[in-house]
Amino acid sequence: MIRDVYLKMCPCRDLLDMVASKWTALAIGALEDGPMRFGELKRRLEGVSQKMLTQTLRTLERDGLVTRTVYPSVPLRVEYELTELGRSVTGPLAALRVWAQTNYESVAEARETFDNAEPVGLEPAISR
Amino acid sequence: MIRDVYLKMCPCRDLLDMVASKWTALAIGALEDGPMRFGELKRRLEGVSQKMLTQTLRTLERDGLVTRTVYPSVPLRVEYELTELGRSVTGPLAALRVWAQTNYESVAEARETFDNAEPVGLEPAISR
DNA sequence: CTGAATCCCTCCGGATACTG
DNA sequence: CAGTATCCGGAGGGATTCAG
Numbered sequence: 453m454i455r456d457v458y459l460k461m462c463p464c465r466d467l468l469d470m471v472a473s474k475w476t477a478l479a480i481g482a483l484e485d486g487p488m489r490f491g492e493l494k495r496r497l498e499g500v501s502q503k504m505l506t507q508t509l510r511t512l513e514r515d516g517l518v519t520r521t522v523y524p525s526v527p528l529r530v531e532y533e534l535t536e537l538g539r540s541v542t543g544p545l546a547a548l549r550v551w552a553q554t555n556y557e558s559v560a561e562a563r564e565t566f567d568n569a570e571p572v573g574l575e576p577a578i579s580r
Numbered sequence: 581m582i583r584d585v586y587l588k589m590c591p592c593r594d595l596l597d598m599v600a601s602k603w604t605a606l607a608i609g610a611l612e613d614g615p616m617r618f619g620e621l622k623r624r625l626e627g628v629s630q631k632m633l634t635q636t637l638r639t640l641e642r643d644g645l646v647t648r649t650v651y652p653s654v655p656l657r658v659e660y661e662l663t664e665l666g667r668s669v670t671g672p673l674a675a676l677r678v679w680a681q682t683n684y685e686s687v688a689e690a691r692e693t694f695d696n697a698e699p700v701g702l703e704p705a706i707s708r
Numbered sequence: 709c710t711g712a713a714t715c716c717c718t719c720c721g722g723a724t725a726c727t728g
Numbered sequence: 729c730a731g732t733a734t735c736c737g738g739a740g741g742g743a744t745t746c747a748g
Contacts, residue, residue, distance in 0.1 A: 455681045455684055456681070457606065457677050457680055457681055458606060458609075458610070458624060458625065458626060459626055460626035460627035463684060463688065464680045464681050464684035465680070467680040467683070467684055467687055468605060468606075468676065468677060468680040469602060471676060471679070471680065472600035472601070472602070472604075472605060472676070473600070474597060474600070474740090474741090476600075477596060477600060478585065478586060478596075482586070489709085489710090490709075490710055490711080491709065491710080496586060497586065498586060498587055498588040499588035501741070501742055501743080502710085502711075502743095503711095503712095503713095503741070503742075503743090504740085504741060504742085506710085506711065506712085507740095507741090513694070514690070514691055514694045514695070515687045515690055515691060516686060516687055516689070516690025516691070516693075516694070517687075522710090525709095526709090527709040527710085528709050528710055528711085528748075529709075529710090530709080530710060530711085537683065537686050537687070537690070540679065540683065541676075541679050541683070543675065544672055544675035544676045544679055545676070547671065547672035547675065548596065548599060548600070548669075548672045548673070548676070549585050549596060551599070551668065551669050551672055552585055552592045552593070552595040552596040552599065553583045553584070553585055553592050555595070555665065555668065555669075556583055556591060556592035556595055558644060558665050559595055559643045559644055559645075559665070560591065561644070562642070562643055562644025562665070563642055563643060563644070565644075566641070566642045566644070567642070602720090602721090617729085617730090618729075618730055618731080619729065619730080622730095629721065629722055629723080630730085630731075631721070631722075631723090631731095631732095632720085632721060632722085634730085634731065634732085635720095635721090650730095654729090655729040655730085656728080656729050656730055656731085657729075657730090658729080658730060658731085
């Protein structure tokens, strides 16, 4: 039985939203090469706040994409690692990251063209 | 020159956020089979509001992923179609949609397990 | 070191009404 | 039919503080 993300009530749409959320693709990508500590992840995902990283990892753990292991040493040590399920989505997400990296120029160019061809003030640009 | 989505200042991260936003994957997927009118898209993306669909399509147009063609008939007719650049991202996005559809069961199961095992405060030694 | 808990403000996004 | 324009509640997300 195939579920259809185009159907309103299909719960798998939530799942699509989840993997597509802001930091998910980067977090999962960072874990591709093996387990990482919280601090390592925070440094890798440049610009992420502690709150958002924690929230992202908690969601991934709840959804069964990563495991969270606590080593009760001093200082505390927590490692995150992809599960089997988590590894199953690394392919599509990696493809998306690569696409963003390789096609940025084209998009930037398209934006400039679009914005210059839009004389009518859709956006005041110098308001406030 | 390779751009790195993990770098804070890299503009391609915005691009990653864009293709990962709520309705983008569904909209682009709907256009894979050919041009569609606004109303057709609205019906296909069950549950999308008119405002969000317009906003999504406008962003995609601005970024050069889709073209918007107006046929000044009565009533008005507007068609959206993927560009070359737009078609270049259909693969990764389709893979993501398929993943969401095929792995929903596993995730739902993981969620239930996680939620039941987290009554909070009951674990004495290995708590969070 | 790894969080949880607050405060606080922006902006997403739905509902509704109006236009060409 | 295909939008634009508002209003507005609530989620998203940053900064800061406290705790194990």
